[in-house]
Amino acid sequence: MPELPEVETVRRALEKRTLHRRVKEYVPLRPDYLRIGIEHVKQVKGGRINALQRKGKILAVHLDNGWTLLHHLGMSGRLLLANRNEPVELHTHVRIVLDNGAEELRQRDPRRFGYIGIILQKELEKYPPWARMGTDPFEITPGELCANLQGRKRPIKPLLLEQSIIGGLGNIYVDESLFRAGIHPTRPACELSLHDIKRLLRHIRQVLSESIAAGGSSTSDFQTLDGTLGEFQMKHRVYGREGKECKKCGEAIECITLGGRSSHFCPACQK
DNA sequence: ATGATTTCCTGTAGGC
């Protein structure tokens, strides 16, 4: 599932492969997947890609004609740079034809939890999903994160998944970060001291950095623009390791459901 | 306001 490191991996690949290229044609193949700006489809044409921005898990492709293309990969979304003559795979919801038409960006998303959108760049800050997005883990201060968790009695795990509290974390990296920080996923957030939050944030940044360096996690087959798989799934210490031995202490990793999400942790290392 | 639950959707894994 694409979370911050996977989206960042795609953003960097887009920066290398599509910056300064011209949008020849924007072809939505499934109208209801284009969540916002369907009436602007024709105005995108001719714009050149001049910046690639990520906010949380949202990707913004800025064009030099004032328009911005939004991409959220949801659960099963993939953004691929394909050759024109490659067959269009099932569940492809948009084709963005580039330059002379030899190549095109395609977004596939079988489960359709993701979306795409077209918006004026100057309207972006007012677009609710963008506006609601919390500060990036690499920018947020321990004080801000602490304030966002202030007085919350719910378990820390589901709160870290809320994009308004901290932007970009998903199930994998929350579990991995809590393990590294030695914090039990069910710990009420309000019990965590500023010291705990500092340690947690340090581990969040560490795990995200390591994953970005590995090209993301390719559980459920995440791949970047050219089909390359990430390798961070090999480094997962708790996620998807239910019943296996903790790499720190040897205890069996457990998996419980919290807020409807599977939550993996070591009962001995995490308090 | 907070928090718990339901909804969307399809591919895959597991059981029999």
Added chain:
DNA sequence: TGCCTACAGGAAATCA
């Protein structure tokens, strides 16, 4: 071998 069911989850919506 093949069918069927359960499950995976990001985030918005709904309800208590």
